[in-house]
Amino acid sequence: MYLYSNIxxxxxxxxxxxxxxxxxxxxxxxxxxxxxxxxxxxLNSEEKLLKKFKKIRNLRTDPDEKLLSKVFLVMSEYDxxxxxxxxxxxxxQIKDSITQDLLIVQTIGSVNELKKSINLLxxxxxxxxxxxxxxxxxxxxxxxxFAERIAVDSPEKLMKDFKLKITMGREFSKEDLAAIKNLxxxxxxxxxxxxxxxxxxxKLMEKTCPNLTEVAGFLTGAKLMAIAGSxxxxxxxxxxxxxxxxxxxxxxxxxxxxxxxxxxxxxxxxPLIQRVDRxxxxxxxxxxxxxxxxxxxxxxFKGEFxxxxxxxxxxxxxx
Amino acid sequence: xxxxxxxxxxxxxxxxxxxxxLYTENLTPGIQYFDEEIVREKxxxxxxxxxxxxxxxxxxxxxxxxxxxxPGQKVLYLGASHGYTPSFFSDIVGRQGFIFALDFAPRVVxxxxxxCEKRNNITPLLGDANQPKTFxxxxxxxxxxxxxxxxxxxxxIFLKNCNMFLKSGGFGLLAVKSRSIDITxxxxxxxxxxxxxxxxxxxxxxxxxxxxxxxxxxxxxxKKN
Numbered sequence: 001m002y003l004y005s006n007i008x009x010x011x012x013x014x015x016x017x018x019x020x021x022x023x024x025x026x027x028x029x030x031x032x033x034x035x036x037x038x039x040x041x042x043l044n045s046e047e048k049l050l051k052k053f054k055k056i057r058n059l060r061t062d063p064d065e066k067l068l069s070k071v072f073l074v075m076s077e078y079d080x081x082x083x084x085x086x087x088x089x090x091x092x093q094i095k096d097s098i099t100q101d102l103l104i105v106q107t108i109g110s111v112n113e114l115k116k117s118i119n120l121l122x123x124x125x126x127x128x129x130x131x132x133x134x135x136x137x138x139x140x141x142x143x144x145x146f147a148e149r150i151a152v153d154s155p156e157k158l159m160k161d162f163k164l165k166i167t168m169g170r171e172f173s174k175e176d177l178a179a180i181k182n183l184x185x186x187x188x189x190x191x192x193x194x195x196x197x198x199x200x201x202x203k204l205m206e207k208t209c210p211n212l213t214e215v216a217g218f219l220t221g222a223k224l225m226a227i228a229g230s231x232x233x234x235x236x237x238x239x240x241x242x243x244x245x246x247x248x249x250x251x252x253x254x255x256x257x258x259x260x261x262x263x264x265x266x267x268x269x270x271p272l273i274q275r276v277d278r279x280x281x282x283x284x285x286x287x288x289x290x291x292x293x294x295x296x297x298x299x300x301f302k303g304e305f306x307x308x309x310x311x312x313x314x315x316x317x318x319x
Numbered sequence: 320x321x322x323x324x325x326x327x328x329x330x331x332x333x334x335x336x337x338x339x340x341l342y343t344e345n346l347t348p349g350i351q352y353f354d355e356e357i358v359r360e361k362x363x364x365x366x367x368x369x370x371x372x373x374x375x376x377x378x379x380x381x382x383x384x385x386x387x388x389x390p391g392q393k394v395l396y397l398g399a400s401h402g403y404t405p406s407f408f409s410d411i412v413g414r415q416g417f418i419f420a421l422d423f424a425p426r427v428v429x430x431x432x433x434x435c436e437k438r439n440n441i442t443p444l445l446g447d448a449n450q451p452k453t454f455x456x457x458x459x460x461x462x463x464x465x466x467x468x469x470x471x472x473x474x475x476i477f478l479k480n481c482n483m484f485l486k487s488g489g490f491g492l493l494a495v496k497s498r499s500i501d502i503t504x505x506x507x508x509x510x511x512x513x514x515x516x517x518x519x520x521x522x523x524x525x526x527x528x529x530x531x532x533x534x535x536x537x538x539x540x541x542k543k544n
Contacts (some may be wrong), residue, residue, distance in 0.1 A: 006456040037451045050464055060456065072460050086442040086457055087418070087435055090428060093445040097425035255503055261359075 003049055004059040004071050004090045007089065008081040010045040012053060017070040021049065024081065027088060035083035076090040100208045102230035105155040107201045108222040110207050116286045118143065128180055133158055144191055149185035214307025216270060223266050243267060243289035275319045284318050322360060327379060329388050331365060331409045332351035341368040341376050350437055366410065370532045373404040374467055374494040377532035383540060387490025391415035391520050393461040395484055397448040398468035402434040409441045416440055419458045423447055423543050449476050451483045460484055464491040469499040474516040481521060481543060491506050491541040498535050504537040517541060
C-alpha cells in the first residue's frame, strides 16, 4: 500500500496502483496545510491515513520513480482541481508576501516623488509669477517661503514689504492672479503632504527596523531598503553590496569598461560620511555599510537592540 | 488578409510590410490581455504575438526547426512574469492542455493571477525555480519545460527541473540571457559554456541567437531521451 499527497488531496493506492481511499482538500484544509508542503512536514490527512493503514509507504517523503509515474497517470484526471487549488494557494501566498517593510518602500517612494513634483511645480510658479513681480523671485530663494507669500499676499503688499519702487511686471486682473495663487496653495499642500509622509516613515522605521534607523538614519535607511527591494533582500546582501546601492551604473561601467570603481552609493547622504575628509570617504562608507549590514540582520531576525553600540563604533573610528 | 499555418501547430503567420507577424487563435474571444493587436477572420479571433516581447516568438521567427509544442500538452513555464508568453502558450495547447506558470516575485504573480482567472488551462504558482522540491507537490510531470529566468545559474536550474518534471521524449526550451550570467564576457562565449553544461545530461536539438529581437539572448531546444 502506498500513500501519496499533493495539492489536491491525500490518496491511498493498493498494490495495483488503484485508488483505495482519498481525501480531497477543501479550501480551509489548504489554508492550514500549504505551508507544510514547502517545509516537507507531515499533513493532518496523512497522519490520519497512516494510523488507519498500518503497512503503508509514504511516497511523498520516501519517493520511488517507477511508482510515482504510475501515480501521476491517475492524477492527470484531476486537471480542474489542480487549477483551482493552485490558484487559491497562490492567492494565499501573495497575501503572505505583503510585509511591513514593503510599506516603507512605498512611503519613501512617495516622499521622493513629492519632492520631485514640488520642484517641478515651484519652477513653473516662479516663471509665471515673474510676469507680475520678477524682483520677488530673486529675493525669496526658498521654494516654501516663496509659495507661502504668493498664496497669501497681494502684489501691492509684497512691493511694500520688499521696498520696491518700480517693477518690470505687468498688472494682472483678479482672475489671472487667482490662477497663480491656486497653484501656489497646491504647492503648499504638497509640502504638508511630504512632511506628513516623512513623520509616518520615521514612526514606521522605528517600529519595524529600530537598529537600521539608529545606524543609518530613517531617510537613508529607507532609501537603501527601497533600492534593495525589501528588508529580506537587503538581509541577504553582503555589506559591500549595501555600500554600493545606488551606484549600479558606475559599478557596471567599472566592470565592463574598466573605469574607476565607485566607493559609495546612496550611503553618502549619511551625515557621518558628509563630515569626514574626502580621502577617508571610501573607508568611512565601507565601515558604515558593514554596521548597516549587521543592523539589518538583527532587525530581520528580531534580535536585541544593538543599534547605539554599532553607531558608536563607527563614530569613534572617524572622529 | 491571409493567415496560413506554418510548421508550428496552432501558430499562424502573415507576411506584412515589415516582416512576418505571428498570430494565435484567441482561446477566450472578446478578451484582450495586453495591448496586442486583434484580428477577426471568418468568425475566429486571432491575437498578434510580438517577437520583441516574447522570446519564443523571436525564436520561431529566427527559424527554430521545432519547438515540440502541440495542442493538448502539459507545460511547465518557469519565469512566467506578467504572463505574456504563457497566454500564447495557453492559446497553442488549447483547452485540452494545461500550463503550470511559476514565478518568484509576488508583484508579477499578482498580474498573472488575473490572467489565470480568465483562462482555465493555466494556473499560477509562486515559488523559486531553483528549489524544485518546494513546488513538486503542486504540479504533474510535463511534456514541455520552458524556462526564461534571469539568473546566474540558469543552465543548472533548467537541468534540475528537466530531470524532475520532464517526461522522457519531452522537449525543453531554454532562453539564455548572457548579461545575467556574466556581464564582462562576450555573449557567444557564454552560450558555448551553457551548451557544454547542457550536453552532459541532455540532447540539444536546436539553437538560435535571438538578435535583433532580444539583444544578447539565445534559445536552446533540448529533448530528453
